[in-house]
Amino acid sequence: MSVQERTYIMIKPDGVQRNLVGKIIARFEERGYKLIALKMVQSTPEHLEKHYADLKGKPFFPGLIKYMASGPVVCMVWQGLDAVKTGRVMLGATNPLQSPIGSIRGDYCLAVGRNICHGSDSVESAEKEIALWFPDGVVQYTSAMESWIFE
Numbered sequence: 001m002s003v004q005e006r007t008y009i010m011i012k013p014d015g016v017q018r019n020l021v022g023k024i025i026a027r028f029e030e031r032g033y034k035l036i037a038l039k040m041v042q043s044t045p046e047h048l049e050k051h052y053a054d055l056k057g058k059p060f061f062p063g064l065i066k067y068m069a070s071g072p073v074v075c076m077v078w079q080g081l082d083a084v085k086t087g088r089v090m091l092g093a094t095n096p097l098q099s100p101i102g103s104i105r106g107d108y109c110l111a112v113g114r115n116i117c118h119g120s121d122s123v124e125s126a127e128k129e130i131a132l133w134f135p136d137g138v139v140q141y142t143s144a145m146e147s148w149i150f151e
């Protein structure tokens, strides 16, 4: 567990369409995580198949790719202590109906196939996903940059 730990969080097309971008960003900022990369993209089925390569063969895979390519997504990298595991807790369970109230999915959605956000499930997959979505790299944020806030 490291204060420099990074996780890849993506707001899915339904989260974007439902104007939940600001609320989701606010949750991570208020918790204390640092936003170190952010962009909105219209992804392609080919790119999404790489992102979800582990799920190829699942019956829901074609529908998942179609849903994820159906509109823009917001791609983010958040950094901070235990970012991967805590990010998943903040998202809630994959199935929103099993997500606790207070989690993003538990508060904002109902259906597993429309669960508004993605979060990396391990440090290793976070690094792979960051490289896939931000091939040019992300800023190196260090506590030295707190000088913008504190003397």
Ligand code: RTP
Pocket: 055, 060, 064, 093, 094, 112, 113, 114, 115, 117, 118, 119, 120, 121
């Ligand atoms: P994600 O990667 O999106 O954060 O989701 P996850 O780890 O919680 O769940 P995963 O098993 O990796 O599934 C990826 C996404 O596929 C959709 N899904 N649909 N219809 C279904 O039974 C079903 N199961 C999974 C969900 O959008 C899930 O987030």
